Amino acid sequence: MWSQLDTGFGHWNVFVWLFFFVIISAFALWVRSLGRMDYKRSTEQDEIFWSGNEVPEDGADFSVPASSSYWGFRVAMEPLYNLLNRFHNGNASDYAGYFIVTVASIGVLVLI
Amino acid sequence: MNLSDHLPAFLVMIPLLGAFLTPFAGSFNRGTRNAFFVTFSGLTLLTAIALCLSTLNGDVLVYVMGGESFALTLPSGMTYPVRILFEIDAFGSLPILCIAIASFAGALFSLDYMDRFSGWKRFLALYFLMTAGALGMCATGDMFNFFVFVEISSIASFGLVAFWRDKPEAVEASFKYMLISQIAAMLLLLAIGTLYGRYDAVNMAALSAMAGSGTLERVAMGLIIAVLAFKCGSFPMHTWMPDTYAEAPSGVTCLLVTVSQASFYGLVRVCYSIFPGLAAGGVVAWMLIALGVMSMFFGVLMAVVQHEIKRLMGYHSISQVGYMLLAMGVGLLALGSPEAVETYGRAAIRGGIFHSVNYSFYKALLFLCAGSLYYATGTRDLDKMGGLARSMPWTAGMFVVAAAAISGLPPFNGFVSKWMIYESSFAVHPILPAVAMITSVLTLASFVKVFQAAFLGPAKAKFVAVREVPYGMLAGMAVLTVMTLLLSLFPGWFTSGFFESAVNALVNHQSYVRAVMGGM
Incomplete structure (x- = not known):
């Protein structure tokens, strides 16, 4: 099969x-x-409910941005993220350093 | 003359010819240029398919350049093969097929995606060179040519990442990648030189037949493993990857995904075929497992919090490479004991190979979807996107397939390969599949965020004019979607037909040696 x-x-x-x-x-x-069969398209039943407020015309004014997703997770993991962000600092010299240190570590490990 | 005998040579020759003819093709009109791009990519794909089919029964294809006969690996009086030699077995033919398919899909996608930009001559030449370099890495049978092909693909990729020279971020990403790549290239050359000094040979099969377990061999192996782990994006040497993948044109990123798989192929070849005695069952296997676990976990942690779509996917690439390293590390650990090979080793290697193939398709597809979003909206920032499923239904549909596959949702192919990795790594230690499963959950969370942010939600006024991307781009994505769906629907056929042969080629590395060295 x-x-x-x-x-x-x-x-x-x-x-x-x-x-x-x-x-x-x-x-x-x-x-x-x-379910209920009395739903009617293109009536007020179709409108967005936004906590009783008037719904803005542009969706950009009331959409949740991606940066806000998993806010709790990010806050809970903040110490780890601080560490990881320091690691990914964008500095090419540091990146080359990480590579050299890793190569050296692997070199030592294979000799054991 | 039977043309099929020369397939290994055609595999690299066709894209190289495409690259060298590009200065002439660049002067043609749009239609001729597009036909040239698709024809050469298509011919490369057809050659790769023919090659892959001819290795399914376990045959090892050997092709010698410049000798009196293309099949004569050891001319009379020679102890080691000295000519440029291609050697393709069932394991090598899989990344070749993936690279050719991704290159074809990227070419179709780029026809429209790159149409509004100038510099086509440069783009085409570098694209074909990168394809030729990656294919050569998987086809070559000697270490020095492997180094040459690594450099061809690397140098072409530096140019392609910085293709949009007016963007400082693109130039910076290319520079960082180039800086570390060149250090890595020097170390790779040093390792190959060490082996040449020790054995007077650079042929992989000859090295496999002769390699001892001395200090020099260990150092050379360690350097090669480190360099290739860096090239395939393993933590903590992955830092070039998110920048590079984000800034390259999307058709190029699609190909870069499979180029990283060519490095992964090299890494596995070195551990399983050249130094199995040194690497199996010991510290090297645990090192791969550790690199895999760290890559999986830290890659996905960084991905979850990104809001720049291609950067997010770049971090996921690191995480996905982690799964493969974990699987191949577990397989390598088992290789030390025949009983362990049968108990969980073959399952781990099969899972790793299956995941590598899956990753090549769904990850390339995700990058093309991200490129489509950028093409349509002019932004890569998820915070600024929204409600695009209505105006881009095909892109949204194909994104869902790729996102479900990478997240390991049943019944998609990503689930099957991850499942094999969970099962086999459990035999080593329960913490390994636990980390892999947590990674998978976070991957799902990350792609739910991408889908919600880009495709769902209320329509935004600034995207009212957005329409579905042109047919060429859809065709490029469709090729990879079809491959993902085929792998999802027929995992049994792919496993028994393709992956099992590849597993046999890795577990019985003597067949790789015998194809070149004869009965030695």
């Missing part, structure tokens, strides 16, 4: 997964069909 794979530890068949997705999708569509 072209789509089937035995890794030596387990078994994988992509079409089993695709079949699973089809079943789940069919179930989701069935649940959706049980």
Whole structure:
């Protein structure tokens, strides 16, 4: 079977997964069909609710920028990120230094 | 004369011819120039496909340049092969195929992407040179020519990264890459010189047959491993990668991804085929595992917080290379014991090779998607993008395929190769798959952010006029999407047909030696 794979530890068949997705999708569509049927396109029901405020015309005024994503994660990991940012300081001399130090370390390790 | 006998020579000759003919083609009109670009890239791809198919049954193709016969590796009276020699086995043919496909996709993409810029002569010549250099790295059978091809691809890439000379960031990225690359090149040459001084030979098969375990061999091997780990973007020598990938034109970045895989190929070849006695089962294997784990984890940590799309993807490249290093390190660790090879070694090597092929396609596709976004919006800053799925549905669709694949979501190919790596590395230590899984989760988080920021959300007024990118660019992306989907739908066929032969070629390195040295 072209789509089937035995890794030596387990078994994988992509079409089993695709079949699973089809079943789940069919179930989701069935649940959706049980919902309210009185929705009307192009009426006020279509409008964005923005905490009761008037919605700005330009999407740029109320979209979440990528920099704000995972803010909590970044704050929690701030000490590590400070270290990593210092490492990636953009200085070519430092970068060459990291390379030389790594080469030297590998050189020492292979001689052990 | 049977043309198929000369496929290894055509593989490098076609892109080199393309590079040397470029000064004439550059004077042609747009249509002729585009036809020239696509024809030479397409011919290279056809040659790579033919080569790959001819190595599937385990044959090792050998081609000698300048001898009385192209198949005569050891003329009478010679102990070692001395001519320029190409040697391609099932493992070597895989990166060759990936490079040729990425080069073809990048060429299709660049037809429209680069159309509004001048300097086509330079662009075409450097593009073909980089392709020839990368293909040569995977085809050559001797270390000195390997060095030459590394330099050809590196020098071409310095020029291509700095192609937009009016952008200081591009010139700076190219300079940094050039600075460290040249130090690396000197160390590589020093290592090859050391081996030549010791054995009077630079042929890989001859070195494999003769290599001992003395101090000189260890130092040479250590230098080569360090240089090639740097070239494929391993932590902590990865610092050139995000800048370089971000600033190069996207068609070039697509090819750079596979050029890094040519270095990865060299690294694996050195450990598995040239110095298996020194590298297997010991400190070198653990070193690769450590480099892999650090690359995976720190690469993805840096990627999560980026908001410049190509820079973010550049950090993900480091993380993905980490998976491959981990897998090949685990395989190398097992190589010391026949029992371990059968228990988890072959699975690890298979996973590493599978992931390398997957990475070549989905990562190249992601960079082309990023290029499409830049082409349409004029920015690479995710903070400024948004709501583009409505106006760029094809790009959005292909981005979803690539993002799901790199994040390891079932049923995509990235899941299958990562799964093989998880399983096999668990046999060494449970912490290894744990780090790999955390990395995969963070990769998913990162690409969810990219998709949300670029394609979802309310439409922005400044992007009202944005339309889907031209057909040429879509065609380039479609080639890589099709490859990603094929690998997702038929992993069993690719594994039994391609990857298993490559695993056999690495585990039984004697076949690589015998193809050149005979019954020695």
